[in-house]
Amino acid sequence: MQPRNMSMSGVVDLAAVKAASEAKAKAEQARAQRQSGDAGAAPASPLVIEVTEETFESDVLQRSAEVPVVISFWADQAEQSKQLNTVLTRLAGQYRGRFVLATADVYANQLLFQQFGVQGVPAVFAVLAGQAMPLFQGAAPEPQIAEVLDQLIAVAEQRFGIVGPEVDAQAVPEAEPEPPRLPTAQELALSAGHDALDAGDLGGAIQAYKNVLADEPANIEAKLGLAQAELxxxxxGADPAAVRAAAAERPTDVQAQLAAADLDLVGGHVEDAFSRLVDTVRRTFGDDRDTARLRLLDLFEVIGPDDPRVTAARAALARVLF
Structure with a gap:
């Protein structure tokens, strides 16, 4: 989903912790203290924090009276959400204190997850003066995220008088690079199948794809690879002339028609292969009909379910069967 324009529509009620007027007054007071030096020599608050249900009051609600707080909901199983946190961390450094990033693990903070009405991760909200507004759901390009942050900062200042203190660039932590993700056993098996297919090792490719499908029967990439390798x-080693002659001489011979359909498909004559097998289903009965039907479904896998030629052939097959 694309980042949205800033408005106060769709705000999440956080128990009305801070009213806008109260927040503006506190922001002015905090700014005056910093200018007069009364704030003391305490180090600047970190720009990236991991928030929990226990620290939400102090780390987010109270802090949102002085600086916009951006909350990123993430989960360890959602790789996209961790990548987004890396981007937001980098932007927190670039903005040098104009906003604070708070990351929240949804599995460890179910109450926050429910209170914000999060539908899935990644999900990003902002908290201003104790009230939250949704920013965007899902990943987005970094320039668009920066545009949303600019809008957020402008709303914070214009509506609430909230201006985050600028932090020394040297005090800003750099985002740690994500460690390289190791491939899973399924991904390794799938890669082995692709390598074997490219090398012409059809037996090895077939076995590799079957290994993937044994553990993950719905794996579309493995289904396609297996169908291609088996085809x-x-x-x-087939003799094209002999195969086509046999199919022409014996129109009711299922095996002859299957062999010719395979050659049609490999030669790029997709509609001819499909039409041949639909006609074979029409002319046959019992086990022969089922054999032709199943081969046609295998060839559908080779071409892909979204191909319009497959859609047309499925409709033709349905008319023959029903």
């Missing part, structure tokens, strides 16, 4: 294995 190439069937036509390997």
């Amino acid at each position: 190439l294995n069937r036509v390997q």
